[in-house]
Amino acid sequence: MSITQNYKLNLIQWYPGHIAKAEKKLQEQLKRVDVVLEVRDARIPLATNHPQMNDWVGSKSRVLVINRLDMISPQVRSVWENWFKSQEQVPYFTNAQHGQGIAAIAKAAQAAGIELNKRRKDRGMLPRAVRAVVIGFPNVGKSALINRLLGKRVVESAARPGVTRQLRWVRISEQLQLLDAPGVIPSRLENQAAAVKLAICDDIGEASYDNQLVAAAFVDILNELQETHPHLLPPHPLLSRYEVDSIIHTGEAYLQVLAEHRYKGDVERAARTLITDFRKGLLGNIPLEIPPH
Numbered sequence: 001m002s003i004t005q006n007y008k009l010n011l012i013q014w015y016p017g018h019i020a021k022a023e024k025k026l027q028e029q030l031k032r033v034d035v036v037l038e039v040r041d042a043r044i045p046l047a048t049n050h051p052q053m054n055d056w057v058g059s060k061s062r063v064l065v066i067n068r069l070d071m072i073s074p075q076v077r078s079v080w081e082n083w084f085k086s087q088e089q090v091p092y093f094t095n096a097q098h099g100q101g102i103a104a105i106a107k108a109a110q111a112a113g114i115e116l117n118k119r120r121k122d123r124g125m126l127p128r129a130v131r132a133v134v135i136g137f138p139n140v141g142k143s144a145l146i147n148r149l150l151g152k153r154v155v156e157s158a159a160r161p162g163v164t165r166q167l168r169w170v171r172i173s174e175q176l177q178l179l180d181a182p183g184v185i186p187s188r189l190e191n192q193a194a195a196v197k198l199a200i201c202d203d204i205g206e207a208s209y210d211n212q213l214v215a216a217a218f219v220d221i222l223n224e225l226q227e228t229h230p231h232l233l234p235p236h237p238l239l240s241r242y243e244v245d246s247i248i249h250t251g252e253a254y255l256q257v258l259a260e261h262r263y264k265g266d267v268e269r270a271a272r273t274l275i276t277d278f279r280k281g282l283l284g285n286i287p288l289e290i291p292p293h
């Protein structure tokens, strides 16, 4: 059992109506496509998986995109690659900000079209372009991925989700067309260990939370990983940046010590700085999850 499961975060639940509405919108999008491009955050590939995903995708083809490749080390990428392989899944690693790995995504989606058109031909139907949608948790890089696939900006990156508008198809190639709006997976906050990781990575959408609890959980996760997998982390990431090491402290105690050392005792400022520095990559490439055994 992970340390973070002991945290009771003050995460505000989405209203049930809100979740139902988001799920309905997602279903509307999924209904229209042959292929689902599912985007996850490379720092937390498991917390950015939704327990209902298999049901939603059903028998459609699925391309598993692990985005923010630049935020994990090559070693961490490699252990995830092996783990997904052991689960009989193929992960496609991307950096949607700079365009790495994008061509392989388009190719994988198009490959699904070959099967599709074989079936159509058998039924005497004309071939058509394969239809796809990009889905994922808030802020994982869905819009950036769509824009990269298109090679131009059609979707406002970082636009707030929830605005209803007409679904439109955009053509990526002769063989592939894409819904221009990404599908947002509604947060499920029952799993607090996953929720805290989503909050640390800013992948949780419109929920509010206690910065100090989130920052303390971050330090606890980091300490745990430093003990179990030191070779997968940068050496002493907090000591290097703040001149105070975390390893001898609990997350909560570390915030106090850091606040005293650098922020005149302002614990909230220490917490916000920690989270922001992590999100900006200023602490180095730190994964918050490594594959389970």
Ligand SMILES: Nc1nc2c(ncn2[C@@H]2O[C@H](COP(=O)(O)OP(=O)(O)OP(=O)(O)O)[C@@H](O)[C@H]2O)c(=O)[nH]1
Pocket (backbone or CB within 6 Å): 067, 068, 069, 070, 071, 094, 095, 096, 097, 098, 136, 137, 138, 139, 140, 141, 142, 143, 144, 145, 156, 157, 158, 159, 160, 161, 182, 184
């Ligand atoms: N470092 C890094 N940043 C990325 C990457 N992909 C996207 N981003 C950035 O992450 C932020 C969120 O990206 P978006 O494309 O808006 O994410 P989204 O999933 O569409 O977000 P919502 O609209 O909130 O659901 C933006 O500032 C992007 O520039 C990546 O691979 N690496």
